[in-house]
Amino acid sequence: MYINTSNGSWEIPGYESANTDDGAVLGFSTKDLNIINYHGYLNGTGLSSVQEYIPVLSSKAIEANYSLRRILLNEDSWKIVTGGDDGIRMFSSFTSVNPSHDIKYAVSGNTEGCNMKLTQSEKIDMSMRYQNDRIRAAFGSAKEIVFDPSGYVEIFGNKSKYTLDFISNDGFAPTCWYQMTVSGEAGSVRMYKTDGGYILSADSLDNVSVSAKSDNANPAVTFSAEYEGVSYQKVFIYEIDEATIGIKVDTDKDGTFETTIAQSSGVVLGDVDGNGAIELDDAQLALAAYTNQLAHKPSGLNTTQEQAADVTGDGDVTVDDAQAILQYYTETLAHKNPTWDKILHP
Ligand SMILES: [Ca+2]
Numbered sequence: 274m275y276i277n278t279s280n281g282s283w284e285i286p287g288y289e290s291a292n293t294d295d296g297a298v299l300g301f302s303t304k305d306l307n308i309i310n311y312h313g314y315l316n317g318t319g320l321s322s323v324q325e326y327i328p329v330l331s332s333k334a335i336e337a338n339y340s341l342r343r344i345l346l347n348e349d350s351w352k353i354v355t356g357g358d359d360g361i362r363m364f365s366s367f368t369s370v371n372p373s374h375d376i377k378y379a380v381s382g383n384t385e386g387c388n389m390k391l392t393q394s395e396k397i398d399m400s401m402r403y404q405n406d407r408i409r410a411a412f413g414s415a416k417e418i419v420f421d422p423s424g425y426v427e428i429f430g431n432k433s434k435y436t437l438d439f440i441s442n443d444g445f446a447p448t449c450w451y452q453m454t455v456s457g458e459a460g461s462v463r464m465y466k467t468d469g470g471y472i473l474s475a476d477s478l479d480n481v482s483v484s485a486k487s488d489n490a491n492p493a494v495t496f497s498a499e500y501e502g503v504s505y506q507k508v509f510i511y512e513i514d515e516a517t518i519g520i521k522v523d524t525d526k527d528g529t530f531e532t533t534i535a536q537s538s539g540v541v542l543g544d545v546d547g548n549g550a551i552e553l554d555d556a557q558l559a560l561a562a563y564t565n566q567l568a569h570k571p572s573g574l575n576t577t578q579e580q581a582a583d584v585t586g587d588g589d590v591t592v593d594d595a596q597a598i599l600q601y602y603t604e605t606l607a608h609k610n611p612t613w614d615k616i617l618h619p
């Protein structure tokens with residue numbers, strides 16, 4: 274690397290764009306906190322009490338002006354912390370493909386959330402990475418977004434399509450699934466982790482799609498929060514079993530969700546014939562479905578069976594799915610405790 278010591282510019286010969294003229298940024302790695310804190314990001318001098326994990330908010334570029342401030346969440350309402358932008362720092366990421374078009378903020382404080390308020394509503398796509406959860410929020414016309422480290426996201430805006438997605442580390446998801454994704458259309462929507470599941474509320478809960486993922490199952494269900502002619506604006510998303518998502522409402526308004534209004538069809542990945550086990554027959558059914566399709570014949574599987582057969586999750590039943598099911602079966606025989614994750618991402 275060549276450095277011009279008079280103005281600090283640099284370049285690495287032979288590497289395209291690896292130079293200050295193209296806006297490249299140098300990253301470095303160290304465990305020396307004094308170097309990390311050179312610019313005084315960390316408050317105070319007690320570096321021994323430094324927060325080990327600093328949450329990061331990443332967002333696609335935002336056209337509007339906005340404020341980003343810290344909040345304190347109390348049950349399901351929150352308030353802005355006085356001096357609430359202290360401890361929020363913008364930084365650019367040298368791993369980003371296009372750093373000038375992405376926004377990244379470090380948000381210090383493990384007990385406080387953050388609130389972004391836009392001067393004009395626009396399409397947003399951002400994710401908040403806490404120590405054990407990554408929460409992604411996409412919304413067609415958003416005005417205000419709130420995240421909290423307890424596992425909470427809330428968006429206000431104009432009625433538009435949204436997707437909220439939680440991915441949690443092992444032991445930090447409220448269900449057996451490490452990922453929970455919800456999408457629909459609303460003007461305001463809120464989702465948070467609670468005991469045994471997630472609470473989803475919105476000004477409209479019509480046609481909401483919910484999908485979940487574990488190593489062994491990826492159940493999905495679409496529901497409208499209506500029960501006996503009454504529309505509900507709040508539901509509890511919970512686990513009936515690993516292959517089955519349930520949706521409950523609180524019909525008697527006592528604060529407990531007791532009435533299941535929808536559940537997924539209970540597809541177990543790889544169990545094509547639905548007999549409860551992943552076996553040779555399942556691989557054969559997947560292979561037959563594939564060869565039937567090649568011959569322009571019906572696959573021979575119903576929709577549920579096709580979902581169970583598509584273990585790779587690309588929407589098609591192919592020879593790859595049959596092979597993966599066969600591998601799952603042979604590893605089961607060899608007592609290797611297979612998971613789809615290990616088989617599909619060796
Ligand atoms: Ca109730």
Ligand SMILES: [Ca+2]
Pocket residue numbers: 543544545546547548549550551552554555
């Ligand atoms: Ca089976």
Ligand SMILES: [Ca+2]
Pocket residue numbers: 582583584585586587588589590591593594
């Ligand atoms: Ca597939």
